[in-house]
Amino acid sequence: MKKFFLLAVIAVVAAVSCQKAEAPQLSVSTSSLNYGPNGGNAVFQVTSNVDWTASASADWITLSTTSGSGNATFTVTVPAFTETSARSGQVTVKAGELQQVVAIVQVAPVAPNETIENNYKVIALGGTFAVNVPKGYSLTAETEADWIEAEIADGVMTLTVAPYVNGTASRTATVDAVFGENVLVEVTVEQSYRNVEPGELLIEEVYFTGSPIEGSTSPSMDQYIKLTNNADHVIYADRVMFVTSFISGTISSVGAYYEYPVLEDGLAVENMYVIPGKGDEHPLQPGESIVLAFAAIDYTNSYEEDGETVEGNPNAIDLSKADFEFYDENEYWPDTDNPDVENLEIWFKESATITTLHKRGFESYAICLPPYNEDAESILANRHWEGARTFYFNEYVIPSDLATQDVWVIPGEWVLDAVNCSLKDSWYQNPWPAAFDAGWTYCGAYDGDPDRFGKSVRRKEVDGKLADTNVSTNDFTPNATPSLK
Numbered sequence: 001m002k003k004f005f006l007l008a009v010i011a012v013v014a015a016v017s018c019q020k021a022e023a024p025q026l027s028v029s030t031s032s033l034n035y036g037p038n039g040g041n042a043v044f045q046v047t048s049n050v051d052w053t054a055s056a057s058a059d060w061i062t063l064s065t066t067s068g069s070g071n072a073t074f075t076v077t078v079p080a081f082t083e084t085s086a087r088s089g090q091v092t093v094k095a096g097e098l099q100q101v102v103a104i105v106q107v108a109p110v111a112p113n114e115t116i117e118n119n120y121k122v123i124a125l126g127g128t129f130a131v132n133v134p135k136g137y138s139l140t141a142e143t144e145a146d147w148i149e150a151e152i153a154d155g156v157m158t159l160t161v162a163p164y165v166n167g168t169a170s171r172t173a174t175v176d177a178v179f180g181e182n183v184l185v186e187v188t189v190e191q192s193y194r195n196v197e198p199g200e201l202l203i204e205e206v207y208f209t210g211s212p213i214e215g216s217t218s219p220s221m222d223q224y225i226k227l228t229n230n231a232d233h234v235i236y237a238d239r240v241m242f243v244t245s246f247i248s249g250t251i252s253s254v255g256a257y258y259e260y261p262v263l264e265d266g267l268a269v270e271n272m273y274v275i276p277g278k279g280d281e282h283p284l285q286p287g288e289s290i291v292l293a294f295a296a297i298d299y300t301n302s303y304e305e306d307g308e309t310v311e312g313n314p315n316a317i318d319l320s321k322a323d324f325e326f327y328d329e330n331e332y333w334p335d336t337d338n339p340d341v342e343n344l345e346i347w348f349k350e351s352a353t354i355t356t357l358h359k360r361g362f363e364s365y366a367i368c369l370p371p372y373n374e375d376a377e378s379i380l381a382n383r384h385w386e387g388a389r390t391f392y393f394n395e396y397v398i399p400s401d402l403a404t405q406d407v408w409v410i411p412g413e414w415v416l417d418a419v420n421c422s423l424k425d426s427w428y429q430n431p432w433p434a435a436f437d438a439g440w441t442y443c444g445a446y447d448g449d450p451d452r453f454g455k456s457v458r459r460k461e462v463d464g465k466l467a468d469t470n471v472s473t474n475d476f477t478p479n480a481t482p483s484l485k
């Protein structure tokens, strides 16, 4: 009996102690959660009878809660993943000595099979432009070119192309957007050695005749040249050189003319005037024009010249707002310098006094863009036209050497645009080769025709663009009304 009582007491004590300290439990519903490259949410269950804490092994794993008690549903969120190989981490749930681990695995995105190819043309000035690249991949930009910097962020590769100084031919490089072993995007960048390509900047108009003055046989000298951006993008007029032909295309009124050696791929020039700037100072929007005035004067109003007052001419043109002017400081003849209008650089001028256009239309005109490694000094030193010409006048045939003449050959590659001018009844040759202008245009009907005054040669428009077939007979309107009138 005594023994039975003792067993009963032990049983009761044991039962009481069991109720006071039930064994702690902790379990999780899964040992791993798997995610695609886009990331997202996944859940697991915690089953427990005690307090617990939870933690993640990496900062890209977000837990819906980090502590709790008893049973719970857990949400684990991971963001999109863009690297080339899978990543893993874990979520650890602890309750005292107990611990459960859920592995977190996120796979890498799969690269597309095809490489997207892009081509970009860049002017010598360089610049920054953006290329779309696929999102969802950690891409690195790779290029061998030290003149291109590339960065990739948010689906955009930003390319910064350095200025191309002193180039004489275009340069090309590729930039790859690389994902592991895969090239997702290949960008080919071709950078020109110049900022304007042939045909982009055009001679829209040349007003060489001058405006008629009532009661006078001499016109106002309100001569100008209008250049227009005929491209669809911004170009820069910096360093563009205006030249006049050494050769005349017109037989003189007494029947004299010269015969010259054939120049197929170059221009024989005398005057060379250059728009100042390093390359980015004179942007021209598509369709925008600049005016080069021989004097940036308002010829409609009286003005001072060499201490004298010159009467205003109501037929004339206000050139005081021209973009550039020809200013020829010299000791023989006064030239006006409008301080508000930038002067052209003189690389060579034929006249000992001031440069004007040939009022009777004996000259031809062109614009060129010398490469950066050329300047007045190099042209004058290296590009003199060597050879002989022959003068014909009645029975006389007189050969002479060009060595004594101020004439230089501009390489054809530099030529942006050219227009041959002559007289309607006395044309005999085109100063500019057919590659640049296979035709010619004119003002007036004969040498000295007073009806030419107040008329210009002016390029036609076709479908909102200036005509440029390199045949000025078709591209230009002779005897046109000046556009600044």
Ligand SMILES: [Ca+2]
Pocket (backbone or CB within 6 Å): 294, 295, 325, 326, 327, 328, 335, 336, 354, 355
């Ligand atoms: Ca001048």
Ligand SMILES: [Ca+2]
Pocket (backbone or CB within 6 Å): 325, 327, 337, 338, 339, 340, 341, 342, 343
């Ligand atoms: Ca000036």
Ligand SMILES: [Ca+2]
Pocket (backbone or CB within 6 Å): 199, 416, 417, 418, 436, 468, 469, 470
């Ligand atoms: Ca042309």
